[in-house]
Each structure stands twice: as structure tokens, then as C-alpha cells.
Amino acid sequence: MYNVSTNTLDYLNLSNNLLTGFQQDPVVFQWAQIRTLDLRSNLLQGSLPLPPSSTTSYLISHNRLVGEVSPLLCNLSALETLDLSFNNLSGELPHYFGNFSDSLSLLDLRRNNFNGSIPSTWSDGCKLRMISISYNQLQGQVPRSFVKCSSLELVDFGNNHITDSFPSWLGDLAELRILILRSNKFYGVIEKPQTMGFPNLRIIDLSHNGFSGKLPSSYFEIWNTMKTVNSNHMEYMGRSIRPSKYYFFTHYGQYDYSMTMYNKGLELEYAKIPDIFTAIEFSYNKFEGEIPDIIGKFEGLYLLNLSNNFLIGHIPSTLANLKALECLDLSQNKLSGQLPPELTYLTYFLLSMFPTISLKGLYQEGNNLIHLRAISMRGTRDYVELL
Secondary structure, three states, rough: OOOOOOOOOOOOEEOOOOOOOOOOOOEEEOOOOOEEEOOOOOOOOOOOOOOOOOOOOEEEOOOOOEEEHHHHHHHOOOOEEEOOOOOEEEEEEEEEHHHHHHOEEEOOOOOOOOEOOOOOOOOOOOOOEEEOOOEEEEEEEEOOHHHHHOOOOOEEOOEEOOOOOOOHHHHHHOOOOOEEOOOOEEEEEEEOOOOOOOOOOOEEOOOOOOOEHHHHHHHHHOOOHHOOOOOOOEEEEEEOOOOOOOOOOOOOOOOEEEEEEEEEEEEEEOOOOOOOOOOOOOOOOOEEOOOOOOHHHHHOOEEOOOOOOOEEOOOHHHHHOOOOOOEOOOOOOOOOOOOHHHHHHOEEEEEEOOOOOOOOHHHHOOHHHOOOOOOEEEOOEEEEEEE
């Protein structure tokens, strides 16, 4: 196969097989004109094979590759899509990734063992639309050079060791729809936005960090995309794999955005993300104060998790306006008062009986309780489920 069409082969897709390796190792592919090389979901072992400099899309996720990324990868000056996710690659992330700013659009490095800092050499005119580096061992801060990547739609830095305050400057990215910072060492108060403040944000996950202070109501006022329900025409978030410097009709499939989130107590892998899905995940932080009424304007919200914080006061009755909501988790806070009877439409509702929650309002609704698919109440001594 190394000798077949070495000067003419443009596209090769061997994904979703049981291939274990190559006859040559280390591998340097000889196809001089290849643009898309798809080796995803095999059993490939050994070091990362190197495609030729003509490659625009290199997809080799879900294999068993080990070792560090070779510096020779920087020779791929036309690279637009790079997916090395779900392997066992290690070492520091090559900082020459930032040198791909004028070409690279999709970068997925999830579920490896990379360490060190995040590349910070992103330059003006950066074309990056998606970056996912979650489930690694990365440290340091979020590089401010990402603000130059004005086309970013998805940023996933979850499950690393990043130590930083909330990167509010990412709010200048008008196209950003998904921001995941879960399970890091972020800290401090989320201050009021100074500029745009994430105007098109649909999914935000700040869970398992050290954020403190009150919930960011000033941001809630700006996130208008969560305030509307539009299910008439649903699509999945992603991009076409189409070389920009090739014929317009050339199309090698769709690269779907994906992510991991906790929903209804389970860690779920979203292989595809519907563009109507909206979520606010702020659990396991140090947020305090009351739940602001403005959250009741998020009529398009599907998931709201404020559990395991230090929130006080009543559960706002305005939450009844969230007609699209499928999961509401307010457990392990210091809420008090009655449970608003308007919330009986929820399919999943988790609250804590500590220190005191009255179910009187709920039972007064009588037969309406049947619309509640599941309710869990966890306290220091009590656990009740009604199904």
C-alpha cells in the first residue's frame, strides 16, 4: 500500500477496522498528494505515524498509540484537522501547534497523557474553530493568545490541572458556543463582563473547581441563546472536512463536535452535540448567596446543575418558566422553604433535604405529581426516590 498511487492518492479511509500496525515503524507515509488520512477506531500501536506535508486532515483517534509527538509533525504546514484523541500519547504538547494558526481549524487531543503547559503561540488570523484537550495532565494558565482565535466555537479544557481565574476575556469570542473548564483548579469570583461576555454561549461547564462569590447574574443577562427554544430545525455541531485550497465540491464527510458531561448523575459521552442543547453546570464550587430569578428566563435550558455549593434562600418559582428543562440538580446546598409546586413537570429533579426543604407545596398539587419522572432527595440520613 505504501507504493500504490504514491503520487495521486488524495483520500484514504481505513477507519473502524481492527488494524494493529504497519510493516514499517516508525512510519512516514509516502503519499505525496494525500490530503485526508482517516485511521480512526482501530487497534494501532506504537508511535504516532507521520503523514506527508500535503495532509490537510489527519484523523487517528481511538487507537493505542504511545510516546511523544514527533517534532516532524510541524512540517504539516497545510494541516486543517488534527485528531489524536483517545490514545496514550504523552510528553508536552508541541508549542509549534500555534504555528498552524493560519490553517488549523479543528484540534482534538482529548484522553491522552499530555503534560506541561498549553501552547500559547496562537497568532492574529487564527482559524481555529474547535480545541479539545480535556482529560490530560496539563498545567499552568489559559494562554491569552486564544483571544486571537476569533472563530472558536468549542473550547474544552476540562479534567486537567490548570490553575487560573475565570478567563473572562474569552467572552470576546463572538462565535463561542461551548466552554468546558470542568475539574481543574480555577478559583476566585467571576467578575462582571467588561466587553461582550459570551453572547452566543449555549453550554458552560465550570464544575469541580474553586469558583466563589455569587452566581454571575451579569452573565446570565447576556446569554440570550439560552432564553429561546428553537427545535424546528435541529442540526449537530461540527464542520465539513473539505480542504479549503481544493475544489469546492470536494467533501470527505462531517467532523462532529463531541464532549463529556454529567447529566442526571451519569457521565455521558456526547458523540454528537445537538445545536439546540443548552446547559449550565456549576456544581462542586464555592458559590454562595441566593439563586437569581433571572435564571427563569432561560426557557431553552435543558440542564441546570448548581449542586454542592453554598447557596441559600428559597428555590425561585421562576424556574417553572424553564419548560425545556430535563434535569435540575440543587442538591447539597443550604436552601430552605417550600418546593415550588410549579416544578412538577420536570423529568428529573435532585434536591437536598439539608438543612430543610418542605415538600408540602409539591403534595398540594395532587395528581400532577405523576408528571414528575424522578425525584431524589439526598440528606445526611434520608434517601427517598419516587419513580
